[in-house]
Amino acid sequence: MLSVLIVEEKAMPRKMVEYFYDCLISSSVDVRTTALHTISWVTIMCKRKMDSVEVDTQTGLKIKEGESIHSVLQYKSNPSEEGIHCGKLEVEDTKGKNLSKFYVHKMYYGYVTLPPILKIKLPVEDYTDLSGQTESAKVILDVAMRYFKNPDFVSKLFEFFTQEEKGGKSCGNKRTRLFISLTRNNGPEALKLVLKAIAPLTKDKDQWKQRCAADVISGIIYGLKLWDDECIVEFWTELCPMLNDCLDSVTQETLSYWSESMKIPTSNRDPNMMRFFIELMKERWFTSLQSVESTSVDAYKNMNFFDNTVANLHWRGAELYHWVFASVQKYFIETPIPYVNVRDQLGRLIGDIFEWAAEQPVTFETQVSPKFDPFVNTLFESLGNLIPEAAKYMANEKDSEDNSEARKLLLRFKSVLELVVSLCWDSETSVDPVLYRFIPLCCHFESYDADPELKSLAAVTLSGFSRILILPKSIDLVLDQVELASTSTSWKSRLCVVEFLKVFALNNTNIFASSEKFSNRVMDFVLSLLSDRKIEVRESASKLLSGFLHSLIIQKPMELLETFQRQAKIFSRKLQVAWKKTPRGCLSSEEIDTGHSAVLGLCAFVDTYPYDVPQFLPNILITLSTHLHDPQPIPITLRKCLSNFRRTHHDNWAVHKTKFSEDQLCILTDIFVSPCYYA
Numbered sequence: 001m002l003s004v005l006i007v008e009e010k011a012m013p014r015k016m017v018e019y020f021y022d023c024l025i026s027s028s029v030d031v032r033t034t035a036l037h038t039i040s041w042v043t044i045m046c047k048r049k050m051d052s053v054e055v056d057t058q059t060g061l062k063i064k065e066g067e068s069i070h071s072v073l074q075y076k077s078n079p080s081e082e083g084i085h086c087g088k089l090e091v092e093d094t095k096g097k098n099l100s101k102f103y104v105h106k107m108y109y110g111y112v113t114l115p116p117i118l119k120i121k122l123p124v125e126d127y128t129d130l131s132g133q134t135e136s137a138k139v140i141l142d143v144a145m146r147y148f149k150n151p152d153f154v155s156k157l158f159e160f161f162t163q164e165e166k167g168g169k170s171c172g173n174k175r176t177r178l179f180i181s182l183t184r185n186n187g188p189e190a191l192k193l194v195l196k197a198i199a200p201l202t203k204d205k206d207q208w209k210q211r212c213a214a215d216v217i218s219g220i221i222y223g224l225k226l227w228d229d230e231c232i233v234e235f236w237t238e239l240c241p242m243l244n245d246c247l248d249s250v251t252q253e254t255l256s257y258w259s260e261s262m263k264i265p266t267s268n269r270d271p272n273m274m275r276f277f278i279e280l281m282k283e284r285w286f287t288s289l290q291s292v293e294s295t296s297v298d299a300y301k302n303m304n305f306f307d308n309t310v311a312n313l314h315w316r317g318a319e320l321y322h323w324v325f326a327s328v329q330k331y332f333i334e335t336p337i338p339y340v341n342v343r344d345q346l347g348r349l350i351g352d353i354f355e356w357a358a359e360q361p362v363t364f365e366t367q368v369s370p371k372f373d374p375f376v377n378t379l380f381e382s383l384g385n386l387i388p389e390a391a392k393y394m395a396n397e398k399d400s401e402d403n404s405e406a407r408k409l410l411l412r413f414k415s416v417l418e419l420v421v422s423l424c425w426d427s428e429t430s431v432d433p434v435l436y437r438f439i440p441l442c443c444h445f446e447s448y449d450a451d452p453e454l455k456s457l458a459a460v461t462l463s464g465f466s467r468i469l470i471l472p473k474s475i476d477l478v479l480d481q482v483e484l485a486s487t488s489t490s491w492k493s494r495l496c497v498v499e500f501l502k503v504f505a506l507n508n509t510n511i512f513a514s515s516e517k518f519s520n521r522v523m524d525f526v527l528s529l530l531s532d533r534k535i536e537v538r539e540s541a542s543k544l545l546s547g548f549l550h551s552l553i554i555q556k557p558m559e560l561l562e563t564f565q566r567q568a569k570i571f572s573r574k575l576q577v578a579w580k581k582t583p584r585g586c587l588s589s590e591e592i593d594t595g596h597s598a599v600l601g602l603c604a605f606v607d608t609y610p611y612d613v614p615q616f617l618p619n620i621l622i623t624l625s626t627h628l629h630d631p632q633p634i635p636i637t638l639r640k641c642l643s644n645f646r647r648t649h650h651d652n653w654a655v656h657k658t659k660f661s662e663d664q665l666c667i668l669t670d671i672f673v674s675p676c677y678y679a
Contacts, residue, residue, distance in 0.1 A: 436465070
């Protein structure tokens with residue numbers, strides 16, 4: 001009740017604030033939870049007001065010769081001269097304020113340019129000085145400092161924080177907010193007892209103690225924004241060993257929790273200010289990468305933490321991106337990693353880096369991401385013998401020595417697919433066109449039963465390719481690869497092409513429907529697949545054609561309809577001639593497949609209109625009815641089509657039948673109504 005009465009305009013009584021802090025160590029779980037929620041947002045609402053200075057970014061910045069705002073703001077792993085001050089912008093005139101250099105925390109600042117005026121908050125010199133603060137802020141700051149300097153309160157607070165939470169629900173977000181505000185508002189002095197309380201938790205593998213440590217540490221690191229450089233160095237000297245111990249103690253139960261916590265420190269923070277944290281994650285990742293062949297647990301864990309750290313650097317991480325890429329190239333080409341979870345995480349990490357290899361609207365002095373095309377081309381060339389080796393792997397015993405090269409190639413391909421999956425599923429628009437070269441390989445291995453993991457990866461990769469929005473200039477390249485896959489000797493690969501086109505073309509309908517060139521080309525694919533020798537491919541292609549007609553991707557449907565009707569008539573004549581020659585009217589399997597293809601094309605037009613009867617549809621139905629006694633599988637296909645037509649048009653048949661003539665209705669009645677043999 002008290003928590004909802006708090007408003008910013010009304011000063012809070014000291015006793016009320018003290019009451020909420022006392023409630024943090026109440027014996028009641030519900031009372032503690034309510035108090036934590038209240039204090040976490042009250043400390044944000046009444047946060048400390050900082051002195052600030054306005055900087056004119058047009059004339060007030062010192063940029064050395066040969067540098068630019070882009071280069072200064074880039075993250076530097078090993079600063080040569082300036083040390084901790086590296087990555088700060090330098091000010092020409094501070095107008096009497098104690099500011100010579102400052103960090104730029106908003107990641108979008110500097111990508112194109114800086115705002116004309118930057119308002120920079122100054123570090124606090126004395127956290128005990130409450131002058132200039134609102135009455136509510138004075139009370140909250142004073143009470144927070146007093147309580148967190150009380151050993152009994154801090155001890156009791158962490159005792160409750162490390163208990164199993166009610167119903168398994170976590171208050172981690174509120175705990176993190178509390179310590180972000182405490183670090184920002186009250187400075188290093190308020191954290192001395194907190195760090196001592198965390199120390200015993202760092203080596204304990206109990207999941208609730210680990211969760212508490214993750215919330216508190218991530219909140220403290222994020223709240224360092226306005227500390228001065230000396231305090232930051234001193235803080236990291238004490239925290240680095242503790243954080244190392246914490247990450248060494250992470251278990252399977254707490255991995256996801258720590259993974260989310262590792263995203264917090266670098267979110268909307270200048271990476272140069274977070275250099276100690278980033279370098280710690282980098283060192284742990286590189287060390288575990290060297291021993292990845294002997295253990296996968298530590299490698300996966302540290303890759304996960306490092307990936308979540310790197311993902312927040314955005315365009316400022318060029319130097320780190322190039323170093324990481326140089327460190328992991330061999331695991332894609334020379335010595336692929338045998339562990340699934342490590343390959344998956346490595347693919348995500350490199351995928352995050354290569355997101356910045358796309359065309360940028362801004363020209364940088366140095367390339368943000370490593371060059372993508374040469375790397376992918378090298379990967380593709382290294383997979384040259386993949387299909388024959390995979391066939392050998394399937395034919396031989398899996399543990400056979402003859403399969404050593406095949407196993408290596410399959411591992412390499414899995415590593416590549418993990419990267420492609422990351423790029424496709426993380427992209428909201430398009431991907432680099434060079435990746436489309438993997439479509440034929442994915443279609444081939446989508447049905448590779450000898451390796452279920454690879455089969456699943458290929459399917460997920462094709463799903464990623466099919467969902468992206470492609471640029472018009474890349475359509476020809478994609479269709480070239482689809483055409484290559486559609487000529488595969490494996491009918492399962494050709495069937496996979498049909499399934500891929502179903503999603504890909506419909507997701508990019510605007511491009512195909514607006515261009516006759518692209519529309520005609522994709523229609524040629526469908527007609528080719530509709531004439532396939534395998535019945536499964538033909539039937540799937542018929543459904544695909546129906547979807548294209550319904551989505552208006554086929555720009556001249558009437559011409560296509562005439563083609564199918566003409567082919568059906570030619571097949572009928574051949575069948576009549578064959579019946580005259582022999583009683584059974586034998587035709588070759590190729591001729592029957594051609595007739596079946598024409599019938600499937602006509603059925604696609606019928607399926608396109610499940611709740612309507614266009615003017616041309618009655619004639620199609622009558623044409624189809626003449627093929628009910630043709631060789632199999634034509635009659636089965638026709639019965640399915642006519643049955644679906646009857647089912648979808650049954651509710652409004654009184655309206656739909658007006659589109660048919662009397663003769664046509666009689667023919668349909670003979671088809672739909674079973675004969676009665678009893679008078």
